[in-house]
Amino acid sequence: MKSVFGSHLISAVLGGVVYAGATDGNVYALRAATGKKLWSFPTGSLVESSAAVAGGSVYVGAANDTVYAIRAATGKKRWSFTANGTIFSSPAVAGGVVYVGSGFGGGTLYALRASSGKKLWAFTTGDDIASSPAVAGGEVFVGSDDDNLYALKASTGKKLWNFTAGGAVQSSPAVAKGVVYVGSQDDSVYALNAATGAKLWSRVTGGAVFSSPAVVNGVVYVGSDNDRLYAFAP
DSSP states (O other), rough: OSSOOTTTTTOOTTTTEEEEETSSSSEEEEOOOOOOOEEEEOSSSSSSSSSOOOETTEEEETTSSSSEEEETTOEEEEEEEESBBOOOOOOEEEEEEEEEEEEETTTEEEEEEETTTEHHHHHHHSSOOOSSEEEEEEEEEEOOSSSSEEEEEEETOOOOOOOOSSSOOOOEEETTTTEEEEEEETSSEEEEEEETTEEEEEEEEESOOOOOOEEEEEEEEETTTTTEEEEEOO
């Protein structure tokens, strides 16, 4: 039996419940211990965005250009927001705000009030956003297919800096101890000063880097399109 869940999706797990979108257009809540379905929510379109869970709500995007807020306990819709392009980016929630990017007709990062879906600000890049934003230290970091990683002020959307890589940045950044780590389709992983965007170092892999780095004890772990997992130390 073929799974309806996308092969590259990351589920959100909270309180013994797994929340995940699927290729059949539904968002599911499943009992983590047994897989029992608690509820499903129909979006009517492909869901490739991974869910984020915060404050009793599940936030997820769909290919119909829409971001949804769903009640985690019941699966009932709280609100929806229509973007200017497909939502492949996975939402990040911080300080009562949902940050999410749009692509394939978009190229905009949105900040939405988590309680209502009201747009607080929007920042447009030069191409689609498939990267999922990371929020740290009052800043939002997100990559774009225009080959840039952007740092924006979380409260206003004002651009603080951008770093230009050698290829599209669809990797989702990781932030640790004042350093932003991100991959690019130029086969490289970059470490950047989070405050200034200055490059601290870069490492070349054997293929494009779409995956999101993980940082543990100063070591950066990241997958590459050459079917290898790499571990880099500064």
